Amino acid sequence: MNTVSLEEYLAGHGTQSDLAKALGIQQSAVSQMFRAKRDIRITLHDDGHIEANEIRPIPARKSAA
Template structure:
């Protein structure tokens, strides 16, 4: 098992389309995650399966005071 950033995955392991298929989402969602510089970690398991997770602050959205 190996955990890397979204940017590292796209540079070394595959395309946005490849990752989207592996995660069961659309390529545009991967593109949006990458462009917005979200804190996405990609875990590549020994069997080749891929999993993604994000760490977000609480509350995730800033409120207007």
């Protein structure tokens, strides 16, 4: 098992289309994540499947106060 950032994955492991297909999402969603510089971590499991998680602070949104 290996975990890399979204940027690292796209630079060395595959394309946005490949990642989208593996995650079951649209390529445009991967593109938006990349352009927004979201902190997405891609986990490459030993059995070949790929998992993605976003790292966000809690609370993720700033209060209106």
